[in-house]
């Protein structure tokens with residue numbers, strides 16, 4: 001009896017502390033992409049790479065260079081099938097300048113790192129995804145909450161049937 005009693009007592013303390021901690025932390029505001037941070041993605045699965053090297057390509061101005069795409073473990077399966085991606089999925093797009101080195105394109109300076117974070121509760125207005133891009137030097141977020149639709153989502157909306165994701169994992 002004593003044991004059960006102290007167990008319940010201990011449980012009450014732990015639950016109380018957990019609630020207090022939760023109460024102090026401001027809940028992540030809906031649609032707030034300014035609070036997203038750049039994940040440590042270098043051990044994730046490589047999805048694909050691409051070089052946009054010529055102004056003939058419509059995305060040359062904004063995405064000219066060499067880019068690589070990575071997916072975390074939660075999103076990996078969906079990245080093979082074309083979605084839907086479960087909550088917790090994350091994708092990273094990292095872009096480097098393409099430098100012509102005697103006929104070979106090699107990666108130059110890092111230009112931008114962009115992420116998509118799936119959380120349907122947090123980002124209902126943008127297909128359940130939080131979009132953000134980071135300055136590779138300062139790692140600071142570049143996209144304001146008010147601009148995320150025009151800067152990111154409107155273009156990704158074309159991929160609605162693939163859960164707003166363009167890339168498919170290359171085997």
Ligand code: HEC
Pocket residue numbers: 048049050059069091092093114115116131132133143150151152153155156164165166167168
């Ligand atoms: C004009 C269209 C366009 C805009 C604007 C755009 N993207 Fe993309 N994005 C693409 C395309 C096309 C790809 C796929 C590239 C590939 O297949 O290699 C892509 C890929 C990605 C990926 C990898 C997952 C995927 O969908 O393949 C991420 C992450 C991403 N973009 C984030 C962003 C963020 C964050 C913004 C806003 C700062 C943004 N994008 C703005 C067209 C766009």
